[in-house]
Structures are given as C-alpha cells and as structure tokens.
Amino acid sequence: MSLSTLNTPSADEPARERDGRDTAAPALSELTTLRVGGPVDEYVEAESEAELIDAVRAADDADRPLLVIGGGSNLLVADEGFAGVVVRDVRQGLDADLEDSCGTDGACGGASLRLPAGQDWDSFVAQAVANEWVGVEALSGIPGTVGAAPVQNIGAYGQEVSGVVASVVTWDRATGSRRTFTLSELGFGYRTSLLKRTMRSGDPDDPGAPWYPTPRYVVLEVNLQMRLGSLSAPVGYGELARRLGVEVGQRAPSAEVREAVLELRGGKGMLLDGVGGAPLGDHDRWSAGSFFTNPVLPADAADELPEDAPRFAVRSATPESTVSPSLGVVDPTLVKTSAAWLIEHAGFTKGFGLAGEHSPARLSTRHTLALTNRGGATAADVVALARTVRDGVRDAFGIELEPEPVLVGTAL
Numbered sequence: 202m203s204l205s206t207l208n209t210p211s212a213d214e215p216a217r218e219r220d221g222r223d224t225a226a227p228a229l230s231e232l233t234t235l236r237v238g239g240p241v242d243e244y245v246e247a248e249s250e251a252e253l254i255d256a257v258r259a260a261d262d263a264d265r266p267l268l269v270i271g272g273g274s275n276l277l278v279a280d281e282g283f284a285g286v287v288v289r290d291v292r293q294g295l296d297a298d299l300e301d302s303c304g305t306d307g308a309c310g311g312a313s314l315r316l317p318a319g320q321d322w323d324s325f326v327a328q329a330v331a332n333e334w335v336g337v338e339a340l341s342g343i344p345g346t347v348g349a350a351p352v353q354n355i356g357a358y359g360q361e362v363s364g365v366v367a368s369v370v371t372w373d374r375a376t377g378s379r380r381t382f383t384l385s386e387l388g389f390g391y392r393t394s395l396l397k398r399t400m401r402s403g404d405p406d407d408p409g410a411p412w413y414p415t416p417r418y419v420v421l422e423v424n425l426q427m428r429l430g431s432l433s434a435p436v437g438y439g440e441l442a443r444r445l446g447v448e449v450g451q452r453a454p455s456a457e458v459r460e461a462v463l464e465l466r467g468g469k470g471m472l473l474d475g476v477g478g479a480p481l482g483d484h485d486r487w488s489a490g491s492f493f494t495n496p497v498l499p500a501d502a503a504d505e506l507p508e509d510a511p512r513f514a515v516r517s518a519t520p521e522s523t524v525s526p527s528l529g530v531v532d533p534t535l536v537k538t539s540a541a542w543l544i545e546h547a548g549f550t551k552g553f554g555l556a557g558e559h560s561p562a563r564l565s566t567r568h569t570l571a572l573t574n575r576g577g578a579t580a581a582d583v584v585a586l587a588r589t590v591r592d593g594v595r596d597a598f599g600i601e602l603e604p605e606p607v608l609v610g611t612a613l
C-alpha cells in the first residue's frame with residue numbers, strides 16, 4: 202500500500218502535518234480532470250484488493266469521510282479540499298475467459314472478462330476493440346476507471362456500459378462484507394445505478410449521510426460479458442452513423458467505430474488533455490465532461506418546448522437484455538431533450554464566461570455542455586459559472602438542469 206497518512210509524521214519530516222492536513226498528499230486539483238479542489242487529510246493508493254478494502258474499512262471504522270477516487274473525471278471538489286481519506290485503486294489488468302465456438306443455433310460464444318476497479322477505462326476499450334470483444338467501442342475516449350463506469354452507467358454515442366455488465370463485485374460498507382450484484386440488481390438508468398443512488402441515504406434531514414461522496418458499495422471488480430466479432434454492436438447514434446456512412450441500427454467494423462468516436466470527441470474537446478496525440482494545454486479539455494445531464498421530461502412537459510428543441514426517445518436496456526440501450530424499450534411517457542441546446546438557446550454561447558473571455562472558468566469553446574478551467578480557475582469559479590447557466594436555463598425554459606459530476610464540499 203502506498204500511504205500518505207496523518208499518522209506517520211517524523212522529526213525529519215516537520216512539514217508533513219500542518220493544520221491536520223497531510224502536506225505530502227496531492228491536492229484534489231492534481232487528482233481531478235477539472236484541476237480544481239483543495240488539500241486532503243490523507244491519501245492512500247491501494248495496490249491490491251485487500252489494501253483497498255483495508256483503507257475503506259479503516260476510514261469507515263474511524264468515522265472519517267471517505268472519497269474513493271478513480272480518474273477524478275466526474276468530480277468537482279471545493280477549494281477547501283476534503284477533510285477525510287481519499288483512496289485510489291491503482292490496480293490495472295484483466296482476466297479473460299473466451300468461448301469462441303458456435304452452436305447449431307448459430308449463436309456463438311463470447312468473452313467473459315474480469316477487471317479490477319482501478320483499470321483505466323479507455324485502455325480497456327482499446328484492448329477490447331483489438332481483441333474483437335464487442336459492445337464498448339462507442340464508449341471510446343471516456344476518461345476514468347472501470348470501477349466508476351457502472352456507478353453512473355457511462356454512456357455515449359448510443360452505448361451504455363450496462364449493455365455489457367454481467368455483475369459487479371463490491372465491498373458493502375454497511376455490513377463490512379463483499380457483495381456481488383448481477384445485472385438485473387444494478388438498477389441501471391440514464392447516468393445512474395443502484396450504486397450511485399446509495400451515495401445518498403434518502404433522509405431529507407441529512408441527505409448527504411452517511412456514505413456520500415462515495416457509494417455505500419465500493420466497486421472492487423467488474424465482470425463483463427461481450428460478444429465476439431470484428432463488427433460493432435448496432436450503431437445507435439445518428440451523428441456517429443453518418444460519420445461511418447451506415448444507417449442507425451447497422452453495424453460497422455469496431456476499429457472504425459472507435460476511430461470515428463475519438464475523432465468526434467476530439468472535435469468537441471471531449472477527450473483528456475494530450476490524449477490522441479493532441480498537444481498539451483488545450484483548456485477545452487480541462488473539464489469533467491458534460492457538466493449537466495440531458496433533462497428527461499414527462500411527455501406533456503416536452504410539448505411545451507419550442508418546436509425545434511431536440512426530442513429523444515427515452516429507452517432503457519431491459520435487465521435481461523444486453524442490446525445497446527438505443528435499441529431498447531421506448532418509454533412513451535418520457536422525452537429526453539438536450540441540455541446543450543437549452544444552454545445555447547438560453548443565450549450562453551460557446552466560450553461564455555462570467556467576466557468575458559478572460560474568465561478563469563468558461564464554457565468550452567467547442568461544446569456548451571462542458572464547463573472548463575482556463576488555467577487558473579478555482580472550484581468557486583466553476584460553481585459560479587454553473588449556477589449562472591443553470592439559472593439562465595430555468596428562467597428561459599422552466600427546466601432545472603442537474604449536474605452530472607459528483608460535487609464534494611460544494612453545491613449548486
């Protein structure tokens with residue numbers, strides 16, 4: 202275990218502990234992709250599952266706030282920092298069990314994969330495409346870890362990780378034991394899951410208690426079940442289908458899907474700084490991705506939107522099904538609209554900042570849905586911008602945008 206703790210200051214390390222904070226620990230601005238956030242009390246890097254469990258258990262036993270962190274790509278942490286323990290799982294790797302024979306019914310086997318929570322998500326996607334494991338190619342370029350992927354059910358370009366999850370092995374902080382959830386138990390929805398919902402207790406008097414900002418269930422390992430083949434899952438997103446020259450619902454070579462997605466994402470600044478050969482210092486990429494989720498409205502409320510507002514069917518992958526959610530079951534009572542469209546039509550243009558073009562926090566110059574750090578932003582700058590955008594959309598359309606990242610020590 203690589204530890205940077207409060208418990209071990211020595212005479213020759215007088216600066217290690219100051220005001221109850223471990224000065225040797227990285228600040229949250231170094232651990233998150235928005236690059237804001239203050240110091241932490243204690244930072245632990247777990248190199249094995251036992252170390253991860255030990256660190257989580259120690260924090261919970263001592264009643265200390267706990268932030269299990271992956272790539273820090275879905276977090277906005279206050280400038281005051283985190284007065285607790287930050288634990289990062291640094292395990293990488295993958296166990297694969299392949300069954301590639303085809304039965305008389307024409308159905309072929311698949312890949313059963315076991316990945317530690319700390320595994321980098323996009324390196325895994327690259328490996329999956331290279332090995333012809335189908336179902337995550339459209340999720341190329343999403344930063345972060347495998348362990349966090351099912352927490353908010355990552356999704357993009359017509360795919361969601363719920364389409365390939367077989368089960369998730371967790372550490373239950375309430376009972377102090379391992380617990381495995383199968384697909385049907387994980388309660389996946391649009392950018393949510395049972396895991397994410399357990400961050401909050403549901404107690405109106407104390408909505409943050411007792412687990413936030415980490416779920417009750419800490420992901421230890423994720424098991425995926427994927428089809429084998431060189432062609433992708435059916436393409437479920439119009440913009441991607443057009444780029445590939447196929448119809449929505451058709452398949453394309455997975456390697457081409459990955460390449461097209463990375464190009465589309467690059468054009469929108471929705472990749473991490475430096476990824477894909479791009480030069481470092483692209484501040485459009487200093488973000489937490491989409492800052493607001495696309496609002497899902499009752500169908501009659503969506504009727505009130507201007508005629509040209511985007512309207513998408515709300516579909517869900519059924520628990521039994523591993524098809525792309527874009528091809529799942531349509532719920533006729535709900536309509537999803539576009540948060541980016543609402544923001545733009547409420548008057549916020551690309552690059553908008555509270556103090557013009559020199560604002561430290563601004564909307565990305567390539568995508569209105571990303572709030573970005575132009576180099577010297579604080580968390581307070583990002584929060585002020587987010588509030589202004591949220592309030593502007595509410596005033597223009599009566600719709601309350603909800604933040605997608607997990608907010609730590611701050612709120613909109």
Ligand SMILES: Cc1cc2nc3c(=O)[nH]c(=O)nc-3n(C[C@H](O)[C@H](O)[C@H](O)COP(=O)(O)OP(=O)(O)OC[C@H]3O[C@@H](n4cnc5c(N)ncnc54)[C@H](O)[C@@H]3O)c2cc1C
Pocket residue numbers: 234268269270271272273274275276290318342343344345346347348349350352353354355356357414415416418419420421470471472473486488489490491607
């Ligand atoms: C440029 C950019 C583009 C993005 N594009 C997309 C996109 O297209 N689609 C999408 O869905 N998201 C997108 N995101 C958001 C983000 O990448 C995903 O949500 C990702 O899954 C977060 O992973 P992480 O490891 O960085 O999680 P973190 O940000 O480190 O943590 C997020 C939350 O997950 C919890 N968590 C982390 N690890 C575990 C674990 N092992 N067990 C339990 N809880 C855990 C944390 O406690 C925290 O509450 C984007 C972000 C960026 C910066």
